[in-house]
Amino acid sequence: YGKLIGVFCTQMPPDSKPINSSLVLEHTIQTIRDRIDVFKYGKPSEGIYPPATQAVADSLFDVSKLWAKVEPIAKGPQNLQSLAAIMSQSASVRASIHALEDVLVDGAWKADPSLQGSKIVLASRQLALLQSMCRDSVLMTRNGFDVTTEGIAESMRNFEANHKILLEGGSPRRLAAKTDVAETTDHDAINLMRAVEDQWNA
Numbered sequence: 001y002g003k004l005i006g007v008f009c010t011q012m013p014p015d016s017k018p019i020n021s022s023l024v025l026e027h028t029i030q031t032i033r034d035r036i037d038v039f040k041y042g043k044p045s046e047g048i049y050p051p052a053t054q055a056v057a058d059s060l061f062d063v064s065k066l067w068a069k070v071e072p073i074a075k076g077p078q079n080l081q082s083l084a085a086i087m088s089q090s091a092s093v094r095a096s097i098h099a100l101e102d103v104l105v106d107g108a109w110k111a112d113p114s115l116q117g118s119k120i121v122l123a124s125r126q127l128a129l130l131q132s133m134c135r136d137s138v139l140m141t142r143n144g145f146d147v148t149t150e151g152i153a154e155s156m157r158n159f160e161a162n163h164k165i166l167l168e169g170g171s172p173r174r175l176a177a178k179t180d181v182a183e184t185t186d187h188d189a190i191n192l193m194r195a196v197e198d199q200w201n202a
């Protein structure tokens with residue numbers, strides 16, 4: 001203990017590039033703003049049209065208003081104070097996005113019950129869970145953030161339960177049939193999901 005016993009080094013692939021986190025953040029902020037505006041006003045060239053109902057429009061504008069509070073903070077100084085300010089808004093933003101998703105699933109179900117709106121939403125929430133677990137794992141090393149090992153463990157359990165539903169079918173909310181998720185039967189999709197499962201359990 002306390003003695004230098006060697007040097008570890010690794011060689012990155014020749015095509016690898018250093019990650020400029022500031023540029024990635026700037027690009028992400030602009031992408032979020034652009035996507036919100038496209039969904040609010042439509043962009044027919046991309047096959048995206050203005051909200052079909054007032055309920056969808058209202059939910060979109062609720063998300064936009066909350067993002068308008070977060071965006072200038074994200075564009076500001078990159079420090080723990082800014083991170084804390086963003087984290088204080090995250091629950092409200094997440095709730096507004098979930099409300100929007102519910103409105104979209106409801107509208108899709110009414111228009112065509114065969115559309116798998118709930119499955120699409122659940123898949124997107126899986127990505128959000130992975131991102132939140134990565135974030136919380138980092139925040140665990142910092143003081144002043146309400147992050148616990150049990151919270152991360154709960155996210156892990158939710159991810160596993162959701163993955164099972166996406167693969168085998170079921171309902172994550174035990175409500176009406178519109179929240180049912182059909183079993184995945186496509187061979188390629190099953191292989192991809194099994195690969196995710198193997199990596200998760202590795």
